[in-house]
Amino acid sequence: MRVDHGDLPEGAVFAGVDTHADEHWLCVLDAVGRVLLSERFPAAPEGYDALAAAVRRAGEPVAVGVEGTATYGAGLARRLSELGLPVWEVLQPERRGRPRGSRKSDPVDAERAARKALSGEGLSVPKSRDGWVESARALLAARDRLVSSATAAANAAIAIARSAPEEVAGPLRGMRADRAMPAALGMAEPDDPVAASALRAVRALAESWRASREAAARLLAEIEGLVRGGCPALLAMYGCGAVSAARLAVAAGDNPGRMASEAAFAALCGASPVEASSGRTVRHRLNRGGDRRANSALHQIARHRLDHDPRTRAYAARRRSEGLSDREVMRCLKRYIAREAYRALTGPRGAAPGFDPGGLGSARRAAGISQEAAGAALGVSRGLISLIELGRGGSPSMRERYRAWVEDGFPIPADQG
Template sequence: MILIGIDPHKSSHTAVAIDPAGHQTGQHRFAVNAGTFRRLMRWCEQWPERRFAIEGARGLGRTLAQQLAAAGENVVDVPSTLSARARLLATGGDRKTDAADALHVAQVALFRHDLRPVEPEDQTTILRLLTERHDDLVHERTRVLNRLHAILRDLLPGGAPTGLSADKAAAAMKTIRPVTATDACRRDIARDLLADLRRLDRQVKENEAEMRDALAATRTTLTTLPGLGTVLAAKVLGHVGDVSRFPTEHHFASYTGSAPLDASSGNNVRHRLNTGGNRALNSVLHIIAVCQIRDSGRGQEYYLRKIAEGKTPTEARRALKRRLSNVVYRIMKRDLRNQLAQAA
């Protein structure tokens, strides 16, 4: 089995082939254009039994990785942190070339058997794109709303009302009677900001409607979990993808950053907060935990039980997040089993 490591860039992809012993058997640099994939496959025909390893298959190497996966090739994603460590071990420094990087990518894939396989994009990719777009729209709406609030503060006695919305802002602006040219300029800017706010409100609603349709196509039951609505469920599916890549709920909790890290040394057994993992999923678990703590139910009961055991509110919330990670994992595994059973 020949392993082909690829170091992708915007203008070129460098490929290096190694044998099972790690010895280089071939090298080629491909210019990135419409014919890159075709030329790569023609070059690889000399090795019928082959496997590909691409650095950053979710970044610069996404297009090539998806083309290979769609063609039925065996492709794995090599994180740049691993290839950088391999380069440091090989050279003892930070000296690098594209060919050397591709070689180190292949070497990492040769010895690491837990790398994430690249799968063809599916409905979960659409969900991730929609949730990322939703986040961008919400952030932009917040920025516009804050700017509009600041402008109205200078135009209205006592400032703009709290909980400002497009309708409230429009009603308040009807009472504005500019006295100076400066106030007239502020009013014109406020009108532009109000138009931007209405446009963003409309785009957020359209985005959420698309998200609901895409979520329904997955036939997920995640939304049955209290505190987990359409947007959060779409974010979970979009970031997790194929849940079967996590062998246990403990691996899933480590990925979400909800599992504490073992920092024991000698006879001292202790754990510390995990600040790594997928922070988007960690944020989802945090929101679910806050909602369940607020409302009566099993989540609130678990939280209060931890408080009674002497934990601080922060520690009790983290414990609930760890428990919720297990629940989300089990729901996704159950949905996957049901879908496989229906397809059989």
């Protein structure tokens, strides 16, 4: 995304932050690219406030580029947004993408982020991470880990049983994990000490399998509740279960309006077509980039529709008759489902998508109130008012304050009257 800075205010500054687990390094540039400040701050709430104050002392912040807004910089990005600073996500450069012989240090990385903020290129709106999607992300991560643990425990138990004496191997032979693990828990311990040891090992792994499965099921119920309450339109998509819906929502974030179009969401999910033409052959292939978990969700939905939906099967047969391979048919299906998911995410209740779902900006404009005046009345910056109206920023409490102010008829504080 390219950010147009437009007419810069007097004293405009651009900041970049290189984030780490224990400390963040800040670099601030003026409008012509001169370094005004380069300093480290602790990665803690008091450090976030001190960093924001340092940026404001340097001048009027136009853009603050933060690396790792979904990892080490999540807390900082959230706090800076609450304080009304214009926060943008800066992609961390890959090691192989660095110019040969270039320097690598925290101050250098912070300055690189600041120069990206100054150029306005290669920036994106960070996920707000302050709503139901963030809750679903944490639960989904734990559920995925529990499912992996259950699979690993079952595989290990079956491997041990396969090489165990016949007293243990026989009753479990040919069984799948969902039958073998309960069967192992109910087996009586044999007299042979080697077989008994093998059975105890299998039982321990089977107990781990059962505990992980039960915990994963509880988390899945919570995830489904969050999706059903936050974006029921996703679950209304044919073939989209709670896990697939949560993965698509996590890819978009709590502020799906940050994506400029459904094509941008498709690219984010790795479902955008990539041209692979050569000579007289004109074709496209699957995109192997993007969020692979979201791409997996699209794939699962497409597979379900191919197995159970007559219209999808008819479409696939028609495209194959036109010369498309199975992979190319899948690419087309995933692209269509990504478009459907984008509409669901931007219209979570089934309503038409829009960037001002609460009508806050429309109500303010109808009342003849500028964003500057709204910001002054609420004690925040004009930029934060703009982000709230676009659905791209502001904490839940700040958005509720703004909504209450609009519903109360735009009261002006006494000290401003």
